Amino acid sequence: MNQFVTLLVGGVLLGAIYALVALGFVTIFRATGVFNFAQGSVLLLGAYVIGRLHDSIGFWPAAGAGIIVAALASLLIDALLIRRIRRADLGTLAILTLGVDILLLTELTRRIGTDVVSIGAPWGSDVVELAGIRVPASRVIAGGVALVLVAALAVAVKVTDWGVAMRSAAEDGETASLMGIRLNRVAAGAWALAGAFAAVAGLFLTSFPAAGVTAGVGIVALAAIPAVVLGGFDSPEGSVVGGLVIGVVSVLCAGYQDELSFLGRGIGTVAPFVVMLLVLLVRPSGLFGTREVTRV
Amino acid sequence: MLGEPSAEAAGRADRTGRALLGVHELSVAYAGAVQALRGVSLEVPERGILAVLGANGAGKTTLLRAVSGTLAGQGGAVTGGTIELEDRSLLGLDPARIARAGVVQVPEGRRVFSNLTVAENLRAGGLAARDKGARERARSWVHELFPILAERATQRAGLLSGGEQQMLAIGRALMAGPRVLLLDEPSLGLAPRVVEQIGEVVREINRQGVTVVLVEQNAAMALAVADRAVVLEVGRVSLAGSSRELADNPEVRDRYLGGGSEAAPRSRRAPARGEELVVDGVSVRFGGVAALSDVSFTVAPGSTHALIGPNGAGKSTCLNVLSGVYGASAGSVRYGGRELRGLRPHRVAALGVSRTFQNISLSPTATVLDNLLLARHRLMRAGFVSDGLRLPGARRERARHEDRVREIAALIGLEPALDRGVRTLSYGSRKRVELARALCAEPGLVLLDEPVAGMTREESAAMADGIAAARGELGISALVVEHDMAFVMGIADRVTVLDFGRRIADGTPADVQRDPEVRRAYLGGEA
Numbered sequence: 168m169n170q171f172v173t174l175l176v177g178g179v180l181l182g183a184i185y186a187l188v189a190l191g192f193v194t195i196f197r198a199t200g201v202f203n204f205a206q207g208s209v210l211l212l213g214a215y216v217i218g219r220l221h222d223s224i225g226f227w228p229a230a231g232a233g234i235i236v237a238a239l240a241s242l243l244i245d246a247l248l249i250r251r252i253r254r255a256d257l258g259t260l261a262i263l264t265l266g267v268d269i270l271l272l273t274e275l276t277r278r279i280g281t282d283v284v285s286i287g288a289p290w291g292s293d294v295v296e297l298a299g300i301r302v303p304a305s306r307v308i309a310g311g312v313a314l315v316l317v318a319a320l321a322v323a324v325k326v327t328d329w330g331v332a333m334r335s336a337a338e339d340g341e342t343a344s345l346m347g348i349r350l351n352r353v354a355a356g357a358w359a360l361a362g363a364f365a366a367v368a369g370l371f372l373t374s375f376p377a378a379g380v381t382a383g384v385g386i387v388a389l390a391a392i393p394a395v396v397l398g399g400f401d402s403p404e405g406s407v408v409g410g411l412v413i414g415v416v417s418v419l420c421a422g423y424q425d426e427l428s429f430l431g432r433g434i435g436t437v438a439p440f441v442v443m444l445l446v447l448l449v450r451p452s453g454l455f456g457t458r459e460v461t462r463v
Numbered sequence: 464m465l466g467e468p469s470a471e472a473a474g475r476a477d478r479t480g481r482a483l484l485g486v487h488e489l490s491v492a493y494a495g496a497v498q499a500l501r502g503v504s505l506e507v508p509e510r511g512i513l514a515v516l517g518a519n520g521a522g523k524t525t526l527l528r529a530v531s532g533t534l535a536g537q538g539g540a541v542t543g544g545t546i547e548l549e550d551r552s553l554l555g556l557d558p559a560r561i562a563r564a565g566v567v568q569v570p571e572g573r574r575v576f577s578n579l580t581v582a583e584n585l586r587a588g589g590l591a592a593r594d595k596g597a598r599e600r601a602r603s604w605v606h607e608l609f610p611i612l613a614e615r616a617t618q619r620a621g622l623l624s625g626g627e628q629q630m631l632a633i634g635r636a637l638m639a640g641p642r643v644l645l646l647d648e649p650s651l652g653l654a655p656r657v658v659e660q661i662g663e664v665v666r667e668i669n670r671q672g673v674t675v676v677l678v679e680q681n682a683a684m685a686l687a688v689a690d691r692a693v694v695l696e697v698g699r700v701s702l703a704g705s706s707r708e709l710a711d712n713p714e715v716r717d718r719y720l721g722g723g724s725e726a727a728p729r730s731r732r733a734p735a736r737g738e739e740l741v742v743d744g745v746s747v748r749f750g751g752v753a754a755l756s757d758v759s760f761t762v763a764p765g766s767t768h769a770l771i772g773p774n775g776a777g778k779s780t781c782l783n784v785l786s787g788v789y790g791a792s793a794g795s796v797r798y799g800g801r802e803l804r805g806l807r808p809h810r811v812a813a814l815g816v817s818r819t820f821q822n823i824s825l826s827p828t829a830t831v832l833d834n835l836l837l838a839r840h841r842l843m844r845a846g847f848v849s850d851g852l853r854l855p856g857a858r859r860e861r862a863r864h865e866d867r868v869r870e871i872a873a874l875i876g877l878e879p880a881l882d883r884g885v886r887t888l889s890y891g892s893r894k895r896v897e898l899a900r901a902l903c904a905e906p907g908l909v910l911l912d913e914p915v916a917g918m919t920r921e922e923s924a925a926m927a928d929g930i931a932a933a934r935g936e937l938g939i940s941a942l943v944v945e946h947d948m949a950f951v952m953g954i955a956d957r958v959t960v961l962d963f964g965r966r967i968a969d970g971t972p973a974d975v976q977r978d979p980e981v982r983r984a985y986l987g988g989e990a
Contacts, residue, residue: 254536328590335576335587341536342574347562347591347639 173300174422175415180306182414183313187368188391189398189406190317191361197337197401198357200257205244205264206365207388208271211380213237213366214286214373215275218380221287229287234366240271241362242355250351268385276382284380292375305374312367317407320360324403329356337401390417393443399456408454413439482506483674484530484566484643489544491525491534491698499525499539501698507643512665512675514689514706516682516719518919520889521695523678524571527645530676531568532558548643563591565642569649571678573632577621581612584620584631588638597640604671605634608664625774626657633664643674650681652821652916654773654946656987662688680917682719686710694719718921735765737815737907737940738799740785745794745804747780747964754780757794758966760959762908767934767941769951769972772961773985778944779821781961782910785942786818787811798908813841818910819897821944827886831877831896832868834885838903839864868903874936875899875929891922895929902933909933911943915950923950930954948986952976960985 188206195203217226217233224232244267249260293304324330335343336353344350365388372387373380394413398405420427421435446454484507491500500522507513517523528534530546530553546553553561562568576584585605589598606613609630615623620631629649636644646665650658662684669675679685686692686706694702694715702709709715740762747755755777762768770778783789785796787808796803803811817838825834843864845857872878875895885893894914901909914930915923927950930941945951951958951972958975960968962984968975975981 328586331579331583331586332590334579334583338576338578339574341533341558342570342576343587344558345531345533345562345568345570346588346635347559347567348587349557349559 169299170422171419173302174419176297176300176302177306177422178415178418179411180302180310180414181418182394182411183310184368184371184410185391185394185414186407186410187313187316187364188388189394189410190320190403191364191368192391192395193398193401193403193406194320194357194364195361196395197403198333199245199249199253199354200260201249201264202257202261203241203244203264203358203361204261205241205268205271206361206391207385208268208275209237209241209244209362210365210369210372210388211275211382211385212240212271212369213362214369214380214384215279215284217366217370218284218286218373226287226289230370233370234363237366237369238359238362241365242359245354245358250354272382272385275385279380279382283378286370286373286379288370288374290374303375305371306376309371309374312371316364316367317403321403329353333357390439393439397443397446397453399453401457402453402455405453405455412442416442481509483509483511483549484676485545485547486526486530487545487547489526489529489546490542491522491529491539492542493537493539495540499698500529502544503695503698503700504544505693505700505703507674507676508691509674510669510672511691512669512677512689514682514685514692515676515678515695516685516692516709516715517695518718518889519680519891519917519922520697522698523695524647525698526695527568527647527676527678530561530566531645532556532561533568559591562639562641565640566645567636567639567641567643568645569632569636569647571647572651573625573628575620575623575628575631575635577619579620580617581620581623581631582616584635585612585638588635591639593640598638601638601640605637608637608667609634626653626660629653629657629661630664633661633668637668637673641673643676644668645676645678647678648680648917649677650679650684652774652913652946654985655948656985657774658684659987680919682715682919686720719919734938735940736938737762737764739764739797740799740816740908740940740942741795741797742781742785743795743797745781745784745791745796747777747784747789748792753964755784755791755961755964758961758964759794760966760969762940762942763956764907765934765938765940766956767930767943767954769955769958770942770944770961771946771948771951771958771975771985772967775963776961777964778961779912780964782818782912782942782944785811785910786816809841812904812906815905815907816910817901817904817906817908819894819901819912819914821912821916823890823893823897825885825893825896825900828884830882830884831872831888831899832865832881834896835868835872835881835900835903836861836864838900839868842905871902871937872899874932875902876925891918891925894918894922895926898926898929898933902937902939906939908940908942911941911945913945914943915945915947918947920949923947926950927954948976 191206192203195201213233216236217229220229220232248263288305290304290308294301295304295307324333332348332353335348336350340350372384390413394409395406398409416438417435420438427434487504489500489503492498503526515523529541534540541554548564548566576587585602589601592598592601611627612631612634623631649661658681665675665688677685677689686709689706692706692709693700743759745755745758770781772778784791787806791804798814798816801814843860845860849857872881875898877895877899880888880892885896915926933939955972958972959966960975960981967984968978968981
């Protein structure tokens with residue numbers, strides 16, 4: 168029982184990190200209709216900058232720098248590549264981001280090489296005890312930070328002018344532009360925000376218990392894709408719930424690996440996709456996705 | 464002045480003020496090839512109202528798109544000419560810049576942000592306003608013009624009725640503090656009484672100093688509201704002048720205003736193939752809302768029956784119940800003795816009840832012929848294997864069905880278009896393809912959902928002819944939902960009027976038109 172609760176809490180906290188990544192996907196998708204596969208390499212870029220800089224300028228400035236670099240990188244993908252061909256087929260745009268992902272990931276892998284770059288977080292490998300369960304401090308902080316960011320974004324989308332502009336543009340871009348809403352600005356904001364969220368997620372995905380910044384982290388971010396899909400693609404709430412579900416499922420499956428050995432080794436990696444498929448069988452538009460409604 | 468106007472004659476600024484918006488020799492092409500506008504010139508004086516009339520495909524919406532900067536999204540581009548607001552060129556600016564410069568468009572089909580609340584929609588419109596004070600003034604003005612928007616502030620815009628959505632779309636545009644308001648078919652799909660209201664509101668907005676360009680299919684309303692008008696035909700200004708001059712012009716009267724009876728009853732009447740449709744005490748509830756309560760009427764075999772009423776009265780719901788899309792919570796629908804209630808849509812179709820849709824629902828990339836053959840599906844026997852292998856039996860069957868499709872297309876006047884892609888057809892023709900597709904299923908009864916919405920007199924007359932031909936040659940009955948009263952009165956044998964989901968009248972067109980209850984709820988003052 169104790170193991171179960173430990174795994175559950177661990178899963179929720181990992182899920183919170185996935186939720187941040189997933190929220191980035193969804194924000195970009197809502198604002199520009201693009202499914203941004205470069206999210207994983209942007210995440211790695213943020214973590215890499217933090218890992219390289221923290222020795223010379225200290226952890227907090229390095230974290231700030233990493234977040235800003237990731238946000239800028241994400242923004243540049245939009246401004247330099249996507250914006251020019253905004254009206255292109257969405258499949259084309261998604262493949263374009265896949266290309267960007269490969270380029271960026273290759274370059275970062277080359278730079279990292281076989282090193283394991285430490286992220287240099289002040290909480291190091293501390294472990295805290297919560298009601299008898301031992302959890303890494305970094306994961307607890309990750310959970311708290313994710314909660315704050317998600318809540319702040321939800322409120323901003325609901326009440327600010329930016330949020331109203333964002334939702335109008337998401338629903339009907341052309342009409343929004345007829346009302347004087349500048350779509351390029353809305354898009355740029357969404358891409359930058361997604362980049363920043365990715366960097367924050369990258370920071371925690373490379374903290375303890377992970378070894379540090381390795382080239383594999385960019386791939387880990389792909390685990391957020393089933394979270395996005397099962398959440399319903401265009402729903403912020405869905406991406407958070409989806410992230411949590413995927414986190415819990417993959418941690419539980421990894422934790423009970425021995426009991427689940429009849430399913431083969433490494434079921435924890437596959438489990439998110441199995442869950443995704445099961446959800447889609449029952450709800451083809453995901454848990455919270457906008458259903459394609461046709462009025463007849 | 465009329466007839467062959469020069470560029471100068473077209474809506475020239477009169478004594479009331481200089482031109483605020485000037486379009487000069489404007490040409491627009493789509494996909495680099497299709498010429499949609501060919502040298503259009505017009506001027507809109509400050510504080511004026513200019514009406515732009517014309518058939519579907521004449522270039523009215525293209526003109527507005529060119530002004531508001533939204534051509535690119537449709538693959539269109541300005542190939543010549545100028546568009547100026549005072550002395551500033553609007554060409555090449557993106558839509559948001561143009562809106563911020565003071566030219567704001569209310570798009571066709573309202574396009575409110577349906578997941579946002581009414582208040583948020585207005586706020587989205589106000590994002591371009593200069594400052595907080597301006598926003599607040601605009602908001603109180605909008606609430607004064609449309610008190611309903613203040614009442615419904617926290618409701619999702621998608622839940623508003625069509626008329627309310629149009630008010631919201633206009634209110635949202637006013638929030639941006641426009642100097643020039645471009646209205647694209649504000650009366651589309653609205654009940655006559657609401658159209659009257661919208662006309663009054665446009666005049667009131669204009670009195671407050673906003674210059675208006677009004678693109679309308681409802682020429683009577685547009686000419687009543689506007690000071691000046693132009694008529695577009697195949698991308699050119701064919702007529703221009705004051706509203707009064709145009710309203711008196713015989714050609715305009717013929718093509719856009721309509722004299723009286725259209726669709727002269729056909730002499731020939733085939734024996735009725737349709738059976739009697741009896742709708743008896745049907746009720747439909749969505750959640751707690753009663754969309755239809757206890758509605759009854761009968762469509763006699765071989766007759767044309769019209770279903771009219773205000774937006775949100777339950778007309779489309781009624782068609783959806785008949786075609787099996789919605790389930791009724793009470794009552795019965797019998798077609799020739801068979802109970803339709805509870806049957807799935809394809810089962811209803813198999814019994815010989817086919818329908819058209821309010822929003823055109825054709826396959827745009829396929830040819831007209833293929834779209835029509837699709838409707839023969841239920842009549843074809845060859846499976847996909849024999850058809851795919853082109854076995855002789857399948858080929859013979861296909862040829863037989865093609866012949867029949869050609870006959871029906873000829874009846875509706877679509878034969879020349881059979882091999883064209885649906886995408887290349889004008890709106891009016893596409894609506895007729897929908898009718899033809901419904902007929903190709905060899906039904907006994909067709910359900911037509913707003914067959915002439917957004918059409919000019921001329922186009923709607925072509926549609927009326929098509930329906931009359933279907934009735935005359937094929938002997939089928941038709942149930943028509945429509946707002947266009949001239950059309951309804953021209954073709955219907957009997958009319959049922961709904962309001963708030965209840966039947967408020969049922970009788971011959973003449974009876975219904977005189978009914979005081981119907982005038983109050985639907986037709987409005989002098990209709």
